[in-house]
Amino acid sequence: MNFKTPTSHLILFHMAIGWAVCLSLFAAESELKSDLVKRRHAMMEKIGNRGMLILFSGDRRTYSRDVNYEFRQESNLYYLTGIRQHGITLVLMPGNSSRREILFLPDRSANKELWTGKMLSVAEAAEISGIRNVWSASEFEPFIDSVFYGRPYRTSRYSTTTEYRDFFSGLRQGKAEVFLLLESRPGLTGKLSKEYEFSDRLRKRFTGLQIKDASSFFHQLRVIKSPYEISQLREAIDVTVQAHLEAMKNIRSDMWEYEIEALIEYTFKKSSSYSAFPSIVASGLNATTLHYQSSQKQIHDGELLLMDVGAEHNYYAADITRTVPVNGKFSKQQAQIYQLVLDAQRAALAIIRPGLPISSVHQKAVEIIRKGLFKMDLITSEEGTQYRVFFPHGTRHFLGLDTHDVGQSERLQSGMVITVEPGIYVREDSLDRLLERGVTAKQLDTIRRSIEKYKSIGVRIEDDVLVTDEGYELLSKQLPREITEIEALMANNENSR
């Protein structure tokens, strides 16, 4: 091998690239930081001067015995702090003068760092979040004790005149409001969430306060995405498009579902992303199970393969579904169902614009699918709910920090990001479910024949969409959806027909 000294041009070139990468990372970081300040400001407007918001870090979840799942910060807390470390608590007190934002941070410990890695210092947490008051997590309880008894905490007698004043006057009048995330009710485990336990404790110990749920504030704020958030979603979507392409180009019969899943998740991981939700890679009959996750079946010639996957990049999730023929060519029946789903998606996309009632997106897809199912003799009435046997789910959800992102709005607005994902699933048991929906015994024979013709065909097409002032932008447009496009892409696969 012949080693040459790089020329100075080459060195300069590499330096330039290095700088460009550094600068773009730096730009994203500072964009996030200014977003965080704005988000907390908007939240404080909603909480009001007599209010206090308390957000706890998410719990660690057990995978098995003393092994935990990888930790992911609670989305709302991340939304306001940008901090991913476990154990932090955020307090917002909009009525205060200099302590409007307080972050409680676990003290660094050499022993913990030995096991689980470096913990944030006070300076680092302040730098990431832009919050100036970063206090030890051990001060949270003393802070609560003091403030809810109407005693200023960590403040001189002099500064008391303004600090805590509004909150304390609220307490005296019984009008202080404490906002917690109380949306999710205790689950089947019977274990109360941290928030419910905390609110019980507050109610027992203190008077003069009203405990309220902060969830709807977050739903209102998070539903509109900032330019920074849209840029992160674009990255998550681009990675997901790459993963789908990688899968589509490598599918051949007799592979296993988990092999395709591995290709997809490999593409996520090498782009510094991971799965935002358990990947659905479902062939044949499995494609008619909406949330099939086990990926343990061998893929056969003649089947469809449904892939519903999404990368999470920098905490933002993508969610894209494609359904493709294993042998590279749709059969006549597969193409009929596929085209109907695609037509429904196209029609639903076409009406997207600011001001549209959100429910219209689903209604539009239903309208098209109903007509098509009726023509195919899979349902006996275009009225009523028979279509739900084959199209049992909604057509859209919000996308953001959570795959099924929160959002509160009657109408579409510019800056919202949604999925559009109609689907049709024909199963043998579809027949039984149709009987429950008014199909008579007389009509059953016709339907039975149609179900026989289309059975085990499951198709979902899902794309990610940004609502813009002009209408919409299809963020996942780089990924083929048309039958001809998919067949062309897969034409070079090993066993394509």
Ligand SMILES: [Mn+2]
């Ligand atoms: Mn989805």
